Amino acid sequence: MWGNIMSDEKKPVRKKLKAAADVSRFMAEYYYELDAASKKGKPKIAWCSSVGPAEILRAMGFLVYFPETHSAMLGATRMATELIPEANALGYSPDICSYLTADIGAFLRGVTPLSKIYKGIESIPKPDVLVFNTNQCRDVQDWFSWYGQKFKAPVLGIYTHRNVGKVTEAHVASIAKQMEALIEPLEKVSGRPFQLDELKRVVALSRECSQLWKEVLETATVKPSPLTFFDGTTLMGPAVVGRGTQKAVDIYKTLLAELKDRIKKNEGALQDERFRLYWDGMPVWGRLRAHSELFSDLKANVLASTYCNSWIFSTLDENDPFDTMAKAYTELFIVRSDSEKETYFTNMLELFKVDGVIYHDAKTCPNNTNCRYGMPQRLEQKTGIPSLIINADLNDLRLISDEQTKTNVEAFIEQLEENQN
Numbered sequence: 001m002w003g004n005i006m007s008d009e010k011k012p013v014r015k016k017l018k019a020a021a022d023v024s025r026f027m028a029e030y031y032y033e034l035d036a037a038s039k040k041g042k043p044k045i046a047w048c049s050s051v052g053p054a055e056i057l058r059a060m061g062f063l064v065y066f067p068e069t070h071s072a073m074l075g076a077t078r079m080a081t082e083l084i085p086e087a088n089a090l091g092y093s094p095d096i097c098s099y100l101t102a103d104i105g106a107f108l109r110g111v112t113p114l115s116k117i118y119k120g121i122e123s124i125p126k127p128d129v130l131v132f133n134t135n136q137c138r139d140v141q142d143w144f145s146w147y148g149q150k151f152k153a154p155v156l157g158i159y160t161h162r163n164v165g166k167v168t169e170a171h172v173a174s175i176a177k178q179m180e181a182l183i184e185p186l187e188k189v190s191g192r193p194f195q196l197d198e199l200k201r202v203v204a205l206s207r208e209c210s211q212l213w214k215e216v217l218e219t220a221t222v223k224p225s226p227l228t229f230f231d232g233t234t235l236m237g238p239a240v241v242g243r244g245t246q247k248a249v250d251i252y253k254t255l256l257a258e259l260k261d262r263i264k265k266n267e268g269a270l271q272d273e274r275f276r277l278y279w280d281g282m283p284v285w286g287r288l289r290a291h292s293e294l295f296s297d298l299k300a301n302v303l304a305s306t307y308c309n310s311w312i313f314s315t316l317d318e319n320d321p322f323d324t325m326a327k328a329y330t331e332l333f334i335v336r337s338d339s340e341k342e343t344y345f346t347n348m349l350e351l352f353k354v355d356g357v358i359y360h361d362a363k364t365c366p367n368n369t370n371c372r373y374g375m376p377q378r379l380e381q382k383t384g385i386p387s388l389i390i391n392a393d394l395n396d397l398r399l400i401s402d403e404q405t406k407t408n409v410e411a412f413i414e415q416l417e418e419n420q421n
């Protein structure tokens with residue numbers, strides 16, 4: 001089957017984006033700033049879950065650290081797998097979030113990928129406060145509580161409705177109230193009074209960042225797509241850790257200009273994009289490069305995903321910061337009911353003109369896995385677009401069979417090829 005597509009041709013070239021270097025620089029500066037603050041004890045540091053209330057924390061003068069991004073680095077550097085048992089020994093099951101288990105394992109072992117990547121950084125930044133939102137899962141609550149005890153720092157939480165159909169005013173009001181209730185305890189930690197104008201400024205920047213990130217991702221609607229999902233997983237760094245800052249806005253303006261330039265020149269991210277694929281679920285961090293090559297060698301561009309779209313918060317509005325933050329963080333895909341998710345998928349597959357869907361069944365993250373209750377079958381019936389399930393994990397490489405993945409992906413692309421003929 002390999003020969004059918006590749007025959008005697010050369011392997012397709014995957015082209016690098018120049019703005020990727022800007023993103024790397026942004027991330028380096030971000031971690032050095034946190035490290036300096038951690039060593040000096042100021043500015044204060046707040047830990048935040050990836051879709052937690054970062055705008056509030058930033059507006060109150062905290063530097064914001066996201067443990068999930070650190071855990072993704074543990075995965076990408078393939079450090080995670082051997083660290084997970086450390087957390088298992090404390091009673092955190094190998095079946096729960098391997099971000100949590102790898103991250104706690106790394107702390108117990110006293111290691112971090114930050115010190116491998118950024119010279120002079122020896123450890124993760126110490127939290128003055130930890131703030132989570134259960135909109136994505138309950139695991140963040142357990143994860144942050146563990147560190148709260150370790151560092152003797154307060155842990156604050158927003159408890160979100162899950163499996164939400166239509167987002168109602170009652171949902172928004174209850175979450176907005178919880179967000180407002182964070183202010184007083186955060187003032188105690190930060191030592192400075194909350195200023196509404198500052199929150200409005202940060203929310204406006206966060207909204208601008210979100211809009212630009214959306215436009216970046218939507219450049220992939222063009223044929224050939226100037227972007228791949230695998231590029232997106234690293235390019236999204238500033239949207240996750242830098243939302244609410246001018247620097248993140250500037251980065252995405254540059255990136256968007258480069259992608260538009262590619263479109264003008266009819267230049268795809270793959271030299272020859274024959275199949276357009278959608279990825280649902282978490283990336284397999286320790287196999288990003290291998291998966292990128294696996295697909296591109298088959299002339300298949302995985303160009304859109306639910307995952308990268310998770311940091312689009314279109315509802316944010318500085319004129320009504322609390323209600324719109326509550327709405328934006330509740331209407332996220334991961335928070336929604338299956339029927340809302342199906343509608344979302346249907347729109348995305350059409351928007352990105354997709355030939356096939358890859359579902360990642362991530363063993364330790366049921367929250368970001370959408371193929372366990374018949375969704376792929378229902379969507380195939382509705383859209384006629386075929387799909388493939390890959391059984392793997394975000395961080396635990398013991399749960400992955402590379403051979404099986406390769407065989408299944410090759411067979412899937414062969415099926416797509418037959419459909420095209």
Ligand code: SF4
Pocket residue numbers: 068097098099100136137138139140364365366367368394
């Ligand atoms: S959503 Fe999944 S990967 Fe992310 S913290 Fe929760 S369980 Fe872990």
